[in-house]
Amino acid sequence: MVLPRSSSLKAFLVGAGLCGALLAQSAAQAAESSVWQDVQKAGVLRCGAAVAAPYVMRDAKTGDYSGYFVDLCRDFGEKVLKVKVSFVDTNWDNLVAGLQSNKWDLAMALNQTPERALAVAFTVPATDYQVSLLVNKDNPKLAEVKDDISALDKPDLTFAVMSGTAQDKAISSVIHSGKIMRLPGMDEARLAVMSKRADVLVDASDTNHLFALANPGWTREILPKPALAKQGVSFGVRRDISPADLEVLNIYLRQKRDTGDIQQLVDKASIEANAAK
Incomplete structure (x- = not known):
């Protein structure tokens, strides 16, 4: 067997290393799914809804949801992702678990705590708490x-x-x-x-x-x-969400907060909550 010269061997090893890195990167990209692409394929954004006025409210007679996190979830789904929005009734004990088990795509109005951060990821805060x-x-x-x-x-x-x-x-x-x-x-x-x-x-x-x-x-x-x-009050998302997908929702929330849109939604929800009482 004829051994390659030193320079050829070096080039061969470098090339093999680059090929390996590219293959690993391709495999990683293939393994990394996009939450928003999955939502768009399904045609619906599922929002986990545990009631707490004025964040999330539910009409006992009609079952309709309102509140400023509801408005944000609906607006993000319909105007950014271009899909229908579905609100899934739950309670605060199960809101995180349902997100982990893929029962919904977003958990509304979650307070940012270190303990919850072990189980889910958070967006930037929509409001403070x-x-x-x-x-x-x-x-x-x-x-x-x-x-x-x-x-x-x-x-x-x-x-x-x-x-x-x-x-x-x-x-x-x-x-x-x-x-x-x-x-x-x-x-x-x-x-x-x-x-x-x-x-x-x-x-x-x-x-x-x-x-x-x-x-x-x-x-x-x-x-x-x-x-x-x-602490901040945010949307909860699954921990395996890609940084790119998380940034889509973060950009949306930062813009809504900086323009005062979220404060307007808070005021609207507060008026509705008091009217209901």
């Missing part, structure tokens, strides 16, 4: 309480919160002596405070503010100090 507290201003147990969260951690106080939400996680991290009443929905949590079975309603600051505006006679809002669970 903070947990607030709402109490009955005539409740004698809360007469001296202002905004110090530690002053609320007492055995005789009960906190009503929707199970599985960011609010649930946030209040559970700071309340150790008080009782936490975890309920399946926000209507049940609000009713618990209205009926005085619970003392404190735990929810997002904007939704608590809506509820306070609708019930000015007895409510008092508390913004805890230090701030409780201040």
Whole structure:
């Protein structure tokens, strides 16, 4: 057998290496699927919908969805992807799991937390979020309480919160002596405070503010100090989404936020939520 000269051997090895790299790149590109191409082939964008006004709302009679994340999901699907949009009813306990198991393509109104980031990817925030507290201003147990969260951690106080939400996680991290009443929905949590079975309603600051505006006679809002669970509110997507696909939705959201369109949608949803109440 005749061995190639050193220069020829070097060229041969370099060429083989380049071929190997190109083949690996081609294989990687073939293995990497496009979420939006799959959605366009299916002809429908599926949005996981767990109700929490004014982000996501659902008419009990018609089943129709509204809210500013609903508006964003519908607008992105119809105007960017050019497909129909379907809203899939779920709850906060199952919103992430359904995204992981491909029951929907987007999870609406997910708070950005490190724990959730282990399971899903996030878009840039559409809006910002903070947990607030709402109490009955005539409740004698809360007469001296202002905004110090530690002053609320007492055995005789009960906190009503929707199970599985960011609010649930946030209040559970700071309340150790008080009782936490975890309920399946926000209507049940609000009713618990209205009926005085619970003392404190735990929810997002904007939704608590809506509820306070609708019930000015007895409510008092508390913004805890230090701030409780201040974070962005985003769309959740599967972790295997390609950077290019994620950037498509991020560009859309940044433009909508920078132009003030999202704030207009928030105001519209807030008016609808109060009208419904």
